[in-house]
Amino acid sequence: MQKAAIVGGGVIGAGWAARFLLHGWQVRFYDPSPAALEVVNRVVETATRWVPEIYDHLPPRGELLIASTLAEAVAEAEWIQESVPERLPIKHATLAEIQTACSAEAVIGSSTSGFMPSELQQDALRPEQILVAHPYNPVYLLPIVEVVPSAVVLEETVQRAEALLSDIGMKPITLRAEIPAHVGDRLLEAVWREALWLIKDGVATTEQIDDLMTHGFGLRWAQKGLFETYRTAGGEAGMKHFLEQFGPCLQWPWTKLMDVPDLDDELISRIVEQSDAQAAGRSVSELEAERDANLVALLKALRSENAAAGAFLNQLAANDD
Amino acid sequence: MQKAAIVGGGVIGAGWAARFLLHGWQVRFYDPSPAALEVVNRVVETATRWVPEIYDHLPPRGELLIASTLAEAVAEAEWIQESVPERLPIKHATLAEIQTACSAEAVIGSSTSGFMPSELQQDALRPEQILVAHPYNPVYLLPIVEVVPSAVVLEETVQRAEALLSDIGMKPITLRAEIPAHVGDRLLEAVWREALWLIKDGVATTEQIDDLMTHGFGLRWAQKGLFETYRTAGGEAGMKHFLEQFGPCLQWPWTKLMDVPDLDDELISRIVEQSDAQAAGRSVSELEAERDANLVALLKALRSENAAAGAFLNQLAANDD
Numbered sequence: 001m002q003k004a005a006i007v008g009g010g011v012i013g014a015g016w017a018a019r020f021l022l023h024g025w026q027v028r029f030y031d032p033s034p035a036a037l038e039v040v041n042r043v044v045e046t047a048t049r050w051v052p053e054i055y056d057h058l059p060p061r062g063e064l065l066i067a068s069t070l071a072e073a074v075a076e077a078e079w080i081q082e083s084v085p086e087r088l089p090i091k092h093a094t095l096a097e098i099q100t101a102c103s104a105e106a107v108i109g110s111s112t113s114g115f116m117p118s119e120l121q122q123d124a125l126r127p128e129q130i131l132v133a134h135p136y137n138p139v140y141l142l143p144i145v146e147v148v149p150s151a152v153v154l155e156e157t158v159q160r161a162e163a164l165l166s167d168i169g170m171k172p173i174t175l176r177a178e179i180p181a182h183v184g185d186r187l188l189e190a191v192w193r194e195a196l197w198l199i200k201d202g203v204a205t206t207e208q209i210d211d212l213m214t215h216g217f218g219l220r221w222a223q224k225g226l227f228e229t230y231r232t233a234g235g236e237a238g239m240k241h242f243l244e245q246f247g248p249c250l251q252w253p254w255t256k257l258m259d260v261p262d263l264d265d266e267l268i269s270r271i272v273e274q275s276d277a278q279a280a281g282r283s284v285s286e287l288e289a290e291r292d293a294n295l296v297a298l299l300k301a302l303r304s305e306n307a308a309a310g311a312f313l314n315q316l317a318a319n320d321d
Numbered sequence: 322m323q324k325a326a327i328v329g330g331g332v333i334g335a336g337w338a339a340r341f342l343l344h345g346w347q348v349r350f351y352d353p354s355p356a357a358l359e360v361v362n363r364v365v366e367t368a369t370r371w372v373p374e375i376y377d378h379l380p381p382r383g384e385l386l387i388a389s390t391l392a393e394a395v396a397e398a399e400w401i402q403e404s405v406p407e408r409l410p411i412k413h414a415t416l417a418e419i420q421t422a423c424s425a426e427a428v429i430g431s432s433t434s435g436f437m438p439s440e441l442q443q444d445a446l447r448p449e450q451i452l453v454a455h456p457y458n459p460v461y462l463l464p465i466v467e468v469v470p471s472a473v474v475l476e477e478t479v480q481r482a483e484a485l486l487s488d489i490g491m492k493p494i495t496l497r498a499e500i501p502a503h504v505g506d507r508l509l510e511a512v513w514r515e516a517l518w519l520i521k522d523g524v525a526t527t528e529q530i531d532d533l534m535t536h537g538f539g540l541r542w543a544q545k546g547l548f549e550t551y552r553t554a555g556g557e558a559g560m561k562h563f564l565e566q567f568g569p570c571l572q573w574p575w576t577k578l579m580d581v582p583d584l585d586d587e588l589i590s591r592i593v594e595q596s597d598a599q600a601a602g603r604s605v606s607e608l609e610a611e612r613d614a615n616l617v618a619l620l621k622a623l624r625s626e627n628a629a630a631g632a633f634l635n636q637l638a639a640n641d642d
Contacts, residue, residue: 136537144537171536177524184533190511203498210546212505215492216457216465218542223615225531232608239596243589268564275560287553294544301622
């Protein structure tokens with residue numbers, strides 16, 4: 001059985017534990033806080049409900065062991081995933097402790113959303129063993145993971161990381177340039193900042209913005225990204241034509257992105273009130289269950305859609321003959 | 322049979338025509354260009370393939386009539402949808418011609434993405450009859466439509482517009498403030514601008530950005546928007562706690578939103594090359610068919626997911642007892 005160590009609980013670490021476990025790995029979990037145990041048990045229970053629905057075949061479930069020391073967790077691990085709090089001194093101390101106890105052959109992935117790999121590698125015993133493997137919540141369902149090595153990480157290590165993450169059902173995106181916050185969170189921050197302005201200025205509510213996503217471009221992006229969507233919309237005139245048309249829009253004073261909104265008490269209160277109204281009494285557990293059921297339904301639906309598209313294309317071609 | 326007039330073809334006008342038609346309306350279509358006829362026929366054929374899959378019950382299909390004059394198209398229409406090119410003098414001339422021939426009881430919706438309703442209403446015969454009804458491509462499948470009245474539009478008219486758009490399977494979002502580009506396109510522009518920087522700076526390719534969406538936050542936003550996603554992720558600590566944690570991030574130099582990227586020839590060429598590689602030989606027709614099959618699969622899946630979430634919550638509650 002392949003062995004993974006999960007260092008640092010919370011929702012992200014627990015999500016990693018559940019993903020490895022349900023894909024047949026032995027998982028050794030370490031977090032000094034007793035509260036983390038409760039989180040990992042809850043997340044594993046939830047993931048156990050949903051993950052098998054997505055796959056026709058899953059390997060037999062692995063085993064979850066709770067380690068009493070960090071050294072015990074990482075000693076035999078092939079993959080070590082670090083998900084401790086997002087402060088560099090804590091990351092450095094944890095990585096140092098991991099490296100004194102783990103195999104030089106292991107890969108150490110960090111769940112960091114903000115730090116670059118070269119920052120994590122500073123003063124490390126074996127910097128070439130550390131890379132960013134940044135997942136998105138819920139880790140047990142969303143396939144995406146950003147892999148960011150730095151120049152000191154060997155290509156062989158990157159390929160091993162990609163293969164291993166693919167084996168546990170993920171879609172690794174390897175980024176060859178280091179920038180703070182990688183790629184996904186930059187796109188999210190762009191939307192977030194503009195959304196804050198729209199609420200602050202009283203143009204839209206949280207529910208209206210969410211509805212625009214769930215009934216509009218969220219549906220687009222669940223199955224074709226930004227660029228493929230525009231390529232498709234551009235039609236036979238092609239991507240170049242589309243882009244040339246789009247150029248002038250960038251000079252229009254549409255967004256307020258040039259300025260950073262002040263997330264003051266008034267704006268926080270407004271968002272909280274609107275979000276409460278939108279939830280209409282649903283608890284976070286209910287929202288989570290809705291989310292997970294939806295994600296499973298979407299992942300299953302997308303797996304089986306291509307046959308339909310192919311049949312329609314054949315029919316169109318036959319009509320043209 | 323209820324009657325709609327579609328003024329201005331192209332992909333958007335044709336999408337409106339297909340949506341009304343498949344929801345049982347008589348559609349009178351007018352566009353001075355003969356090429357528009359080909360587009361509307363193709364889009365109606367495509368929509369006819371996909372739209373019935375989403376619904377258990379659709380009314381009997383309406384009829385599509387090609388009007389030879391604008392006056393003939395709009396004379397008896399209850400809803401008139403204007404989708405002419407995005408230039409204000411063309412919009413004004415078209416709206417003036419529409420208003421000389423249509424009933425004062427009709428609602429005139431404009432598909433404009435950039436103009437505010439009060440701009441469209443300038444010097445109009447009956448400004449109170451004109452509002453923005455901005456859809457998203459493909460109009461026959463994506464439910465979202467932004468409804469933007471201005472202060473001169475009666476509340477009764479807004480409610481009639483909302484009811485009528487809901488009847489043809491749409492999700493109207495009524496915005497009470499007028500801003501250029503409404504809400505959805507502002508969020509899209511935010512993502513677009515940041516994505517251009519990431520490509521210009523060589524951090525990610527079009528395919529990587531698209532993969533991040535289709536395997537990551539696109540899946541999130543197809544079923545829970547930005548705010549509900551964060552509310553859920555924030556857990557029991559609540560939305561306020563989540564927002565207070567997020568505050569400092571806005572000061573970090575993550576995105577390059579403060580600056581507008583120059584969409585010059587070099588950047589256009591780079592995007593075109595990457596997009597070509599990503600398409601891997603698939604034609605726009607193939608991409609469209611993939612998109613539509615996917616959207617249908619997603620819409621069907623989301624319609625039937627809530628039972629699963631409810632059952633799991635009941636099970637959790639039973640375990641807790």
